[in-house]
Amino acid sequence: MTxxxxxxxxxxxxxxxxxxxxxxxxxxxxAGALLKRNALSIFLSIELMMNAVNLLFxxxxxxxxxxAGQMIVFFVIAVAAAEAAVGLAIFVALFRAHxxxxxxxxxxxxx
Amino acid sequence: xxxxxxxxxxxxxxxxLVLAFALLMVVQKTPxxxxxxLVVTFFGLSVLAILLAAPxxxxxxxxxxxxxxxxxxxxxxxxxxxxxxAADKDDRPVQRTLGLLVALALGxxxxxxxxxxxxxxxxxxxxxxxxxxxxxxALGRLLFSDYLLAFxxxxxxxxxxxxxxxxxxxxxxx
Numbered sequence: 001m002t003x004x005x006x007x008x009x010x011x012x013x014x015x016x017x018x019x020x021x022x023x024x025x026x027x028x029x030x031a032g033a034l035l036k037r038n039a040l041s042i043f044l045s046i047e048l049m050m051n052a053v054n055l056l057f058x059x060x061x062x063x064x065x066x067x068a069g070q071m072i073v074f075f076v077i078a079v080a081a082a083e084a085a086v087g088l089a090i091f092v093a094l095f096r097a098h099x100x101x102x103x104x105x106x107x108x109x110x111x
Numbered sequence: 112x113x114x115x116x117x118x119x120x121x122x123x124x125x126x127x128l129v130l131a132f133a134l135l136m137v138v139q140k141t142p143x144x145x146x147x148x149l150v151v152t153f154f155g156l157s158v159l160a161i162l163l164a165a166p167x168x169x170x171x172x173x174x175x176x177x178x179x180x181x182x183x184x185x186x187x188x189x190x191x192x193x194x195x196x197a198a199d200k201d202d203r204p205v206q207r208t209l210g211l212l213v214a215l216a217l218g219x220x221x222x223x224x225x226x227x228x229x230x231x232x233x234x235x236x237x238x239x240x241x242x243x244x245x246x247x248x249a250l251g252r253l254l255f256s257d258y259l260l261a262f263x264x265x266x267x268x269x270x271x272x273x274x275x276x277x278x279x280x281x282x283x284x285x
Contacts, residue, residue: 012116016225016226021126024130026217027218027219028130030213031137031211035214040188044136044146047176048133048152051176061165062165067246067250073165074171075265078268084183085272088184088276089279
């Protein structure tokens, strides 16, 4: 079966506005991921970037009147939950071993 | 010029909230404050999702993201007792500038590209038309028909992730 958004009314807000918000959000997340030195803050920034992409998916789903975009967002959120659990566990283990989560100090595999 | 409808006002307010608190999240030095700023961002994003006719995703955004994932972040931050980012001694100004430039350039590039891209055509509805108020049942039907395999794989992934997280954060392998 194909998912079709029921009775899609014309959008009051131009879809381009949503797209611009999403891209700006992605850029902000990227800036955070590049500028932060704390592994947890970098992780948070990546979550923000994922949400920017989710917003993009929702916008396109609305524009096309197709539920597949919303479905993908559902899966992204679920995978993000799994990823957050494992990632945070890694940080906890890392902190036990090195007493820090500063990515400048954790450079064992860097060179 | 479009009339200033209520929807437009809500959109302006929500997107301003989202962007402002996302910026605040990046600027904050303390991880706890970063997380709290991100909570506000996620609430704004769920308002945007409602504007995009996705109430289920909006609810999910608040339940899963703000309610579960960010709370997990808060737990870990407080468990590790992270202080400020070591006063952030600016010992690598080149990388900072470069990072900022890259982020700005990519943001401009993406915004320009998305605005210039041809908009996808409205899909031609092929399924049986669904009555107006409920798309959540439609989503559920879709989830358990077309996406059933992905859904089952996802549940397995969550189980594996939970076991893996448990194993990783165990104090010692015995």
